[in-house]
Amino acid sequence: MQQGAVDALTKMSRYLRSLKRFHVDADTVTDAVLSTGQNIGFLHHTALSVQRPDKVRAVVSGQARHRGFVYDGKTFTLYEQSQGKRFYSQVGAPPTIDALIRDIDEKYQVGMPLADLFYWGMDPDDAAQLRSALFIGLDRVGGEWCNHYAYQQPDVDWELWISAGSRPLPCRFVITDTSQPSRPRHSVNYRWNVNPTFPAGTFTYTAPAGAQRIEMRPPSAATQDEPVAGGQR
Numbered sequence: 001m002q003q004g005a006v007d008a009l010t011k012m013s014r015y016l017r018s019l020k021r022f023h024v025d026a027d028t029v030t031d032a033v034l035s036t037g038q039n040i041g042f043l044h045h046t047a048l049s050v051q052r053p054d055k056v057r058a059v060v061s062g063q064a065r066h067r068g069f070v071y072d073g074k075t076f077t078l079y080e081q082s083q084g085k086r087f088y089s090q091v092g093a094p095p096t097i098d099a100l101i102r103d104i105d106e107k108y109q110v111g112m113p114l115a116d117l118f119y120w121g122m123d124p125d126d127a128a129q130l131r132s133a134l135f136i137g138l139d140r141v142g143g144e145w146c147n148h149y150a151y152q153q154p155d156v157d158w159e160l161w162i163s164a165g166s167r168p169l170p171c172r173f174v175i176t177d178t179s180q181p182s183r184p185r186h187s188v189n190y191r192w193n194v195n196p197t198f199p200a201g202t203f204t205y206t207a208p209a210g211a212q213r214i215e216m217r218p219p220s221a222a223t224q225d226e227p228v229a230g231g232q233r
Helices: 003-018 097-108
Strands: 020-035 039-051 055-062 064-073 075-082 085-092 132-141 143-152 156-163 170-177 185-194
Touching: 003 132, 003 156, 055 170, 097 132, 132 156, 143 170
Parallel strands: none
Antiparallel strands: 020 039, 020 185, 039 055, 055 064, 064 075, 075 085, 132 143, 143 156, 156 170, 170 185
């Protein structure tokens, strides 16, 4: 357990939470485990725009699906387009991004994309759950020098590459589920803009023609023949 590796997490998360506005593009590969035991990787691209304390837009594309999250400080919108069908849901929302993330997770099991690393260290149990924390060395990710760290928690191994410059931004993240024999992984590569200019309307949702509005309810409330927003990660 190297204290420097633990401190690197805290420093990174504090810096991320200090950013008033940013845009990040992330390419992810997420394993699904087939009944044969083989891991199959699914590719997604996420574009996340944030203006603190109360504006978010996230667009996730992949697997012939296009879904998004829009928050304007008063209303949260979840929308999806797949196979020519368009759906969206809207609910009243808390006045800050931090409160929104907790609210939609607790009520609807909806997770804001890429949010996890921002909140490291806010729960005192975060560091206590680590079984090991190691600095591996310098590595290049997307042409940028990054410090490579490795961590272990119960049932989870994960690696994090953090920019070695003055801005400790995450460059790459890999998490492995060690509780399953096939050890499925989720990996993310990030590209950051910490001084973006957002066009007018970035944080406003306008339903396209033909889009169907549906009720946002917890997944447990859904019926088999009724489309209900919620339970998306």
